[in-house]
Amino acid sequence: MDLHLRDKRVLITGSSSGLGAAIAKALAKEGAITIIHGRREEQASKVAQEINQDGGKAFVVTGDLTTNEGANQVVEKVLSTLDGVEILVNNAGSYEDRSWTTSQPEGWAEVYNANVISMVRLIQLLVPQMKHLGWGRIIQIASGLATQPNASLPDYQATKAAVLNMTVSLAKELFQTGITVNTVSPGLIATEGAKNIFHQIALHKGWGKDWAEIEKHAMQEYWPNPTGRLGRPEEIANMIAYLASPLADYINGANIRVDGGGVGAIN
Numbered sequence: 111m112d113l114h115l116r117d118k119r120v121l122i123t124g125s126s127s128g129l130g131a132a133i134a135k136a137l138a139k140e141g142a143i144t145i146i147h148g149r150r151e152e153q154a155s156k157v158a159q160e161i162n163q164d165g166g167k168a169f170v171v172t173g174d175l176t177t178n179e180g181a182n183q184v185v186e187k188v189l190s191t192l193d194g195v196e197i198l199v200n201n202a203g204s205y206e207d208r209s210w211t212t213s214q215p216e217g218w219a220e221v222y223n224a225n226v227i228s229m230v231r232l233i234q235l236l237v238p239q240m241k242h243l244g245w246g247r248i249i250q251i252a253s254g255l256a257t258q259p260n261a262s263l264p265d266y267q268a269t270k271a272a273v274l275n276m277t278v279s280l281a282k283e284l285f286q287t288g289i290t291v292n293t294v295s296p297g298l299i300a301t302e303g304a305k306n307i308f309h310q311i312a313l314h315k316g317w318g319k320d321w322a323e324i325e326k327h328a329m330q331e332y333w334p335n336p337t338g339r340l341g342r343p344e345e346i347a348n349m350i351a352y353l354a355s356p357l358a359d360y361i362n363g364a365n366i367r368v369d370g371g372g373v374g375a376i377n
Contacts, residue, residue, distance in 0.1 A: 297369030
C-alpha cells in the first residue's frame, strides 16, 4: 500500500535508538524525509546512516527537549535544514524505576517535564508553520499504562494519562486546520533495551537464557495479553506510518492501542 508519504518531512523525537529508531526507519521506507533526534550525536548519526544507506533520506538534530532553550535549538536546526515539518512524532520520554514510597515530588515534576512539557514545547514551536502549510500530523506516544495503571511507576503512568488528555484537547484546538492529533499507546514492546533488562531479570528469576522462554515469562508477569507475546517495535512503527499518512485524514483525537489486547477496555 502506498501511504503517500514521499517527501513528507518528519521529526521523530527520541529516535536515536529503540522504538523511535524503528519509527524513523518505517517512515523512511515510505519515502518520508526523516529527522533523527537524540541527545547523543553518535547514536543519532548511526540511525541516520542506516536509513541513508538503505536508500532513504535522514538528517540528524541533537538537543535537550526538557528545557526551553534546548527545544528552541532543535526546532531552529530542523527548520533551517528542511524549511518545515509536516509530521511531528512526540516519542521522547523517560522513566525511573520508582514506587509510591520511593518517589519524591521533585521526581514527579522531572518526569512530567520530560514526558509532557517537552511535547508541549515542540507542539507550540511547530504548529504555526503546520498551519501555514494547511496540513500536518502530530502523533504522541503514550502507553497502555495510561488507562490501565499498575502500582509501580506511578509518576510515569500519570504522564502518559496526561498525554491522552492533551491529545484530545489539541485536536479540538486545531479544528479544521488540516492538522490531526492522535496518540498511539503501545503495550510492552521487545526493544533491544527491554530485552537487555529482561535478560538481567531472567538471571535472578531462573528463566534461562533463551529469549523465547524469557519472553514468555515476561509476558505472563509484566504484560499478560491474549496475543501471548510482547510487541515488536515494527508493529508500533507501522501503525504510526499509517496515522502519519494522508490516508488517515479522518482519524483525529484518537488513542490507538497496539498492545496485544493487554488493556482490558473496549476502546
